[in-house]
Amino acid sequence: MRINKLLSNRGICSRRETNRIIEENRVTVNGKLCEMGQWVEESDIILIDNKPIPVKEKVYIALNKPVGITCTAAKGVENNIIKFMDYPEYIFPVGRLDKASQGLILMTNDGDLSNKISKAENEHEKEYVVTLDRPFDDVFMKEMSEGIEICGVTTRPCKVNRMNEDTFCIVLTQGLNKQIRRMSKALGYRVIRLERIRIMNIKVDGIDIGKWRNLTEEEVEGLKNW
Structure with a gap:
């Protein structure tokens, strides 16, 4: 993998920060100065400021x-x-x-x-509570759940449940940019409040x-x- 990804995966620094410390000649790989975007192996001897990469506790x-x-x-x-x-x-x-x-x-x-x-291909669930600018009908719920074309892509089928006249709960398995807002807008509604309440097995409760x-x-x- 590239040096940027390795350092990020190990919790050392961001990929952008990796570029900065490489430019400052602070990183060596097997005794030679590291180059921008260099490919490395887990077995390589990688030093930062002449010190081995520290083992970071996962957070x-x-x-x-x-x-x-x-x-x-x-x-x-x-x-x-x-x-x-x-x-x-x-x-x-x-x-x-x-x-x-x-x-x-x-x-x-x-x-x-x-x-x-x-x-995206792992289709992990993310759950949201969404309030619109006005009440919606069952047609809205049906169209949201079956998929809507936004940005040239049809969204995946999803679970949609009514909470009250203007608020619903939706479970997505993809994460397109501002997906719920764009889906709602395509059907003539505006999102006025959006809260994510769950990612997979983790809840905000x-x-x-x-x-x-x-x-x-x-x-x-x-x-x-x-």
């Missing part, structure tokens, strides 16, 4: 993200999720939850698990907005074995 966090926080590690983005959490170790968000939405997002330094959860907790060993195993 798994469930965060109840508030509205207004952007799910990115990019330092130049105002109100990014890394600055918001101010966590002492390197972690990153698993996937995204758009700035105008709130609810559950997983944070980790485990690149392998993050990739597993994020891959009991976590106040803006707060987070560490996942249990059982929960982590559940994510790995889903």
Whole structure:
């Protein structure tokens, strides 16, 4: 794999940060200066500042993200999720939850698990509660559940359940950009509140907005074995 992915998977630093320390000639592979995007093996001797890569303890966090926080590690983005959490170790968000939405997002330094959860072909469930700008009928629910064309792609069939006249619960197995908002808009509605309440076996229950907790060993195993 590329050096960027290896360091990210081991929880050392982001792929972008890897480029920076390579440019500063701080990384060597088997005694030679590392090149940008270099391919490496797990068996290679990789040093940062002439020291072996430290073994990082894996971190798994469930965060109840508030509205207004952007799910990115990019330092130049105002109100990014890394600055918001101010966590002492390197972690990153698993996937995204758009700035105008709130609810559950997983944070980790485990690149392998993050990739597993994020891959669309794995069809991992994510559950949301959605409030629209006006009441909707059964036709809306049927069309949402059967799939809607957005951005040139027809969304996968999904589970949709009414909660009241203007609010529904939806379970997706894909994560297109602003998917629920775009699906609702295609049917003539506007989302005014969107909350993610579950990712696979992890629920947001009991976590106040803006707060987070560490996942249990059982929960982590559940994510790995889903």
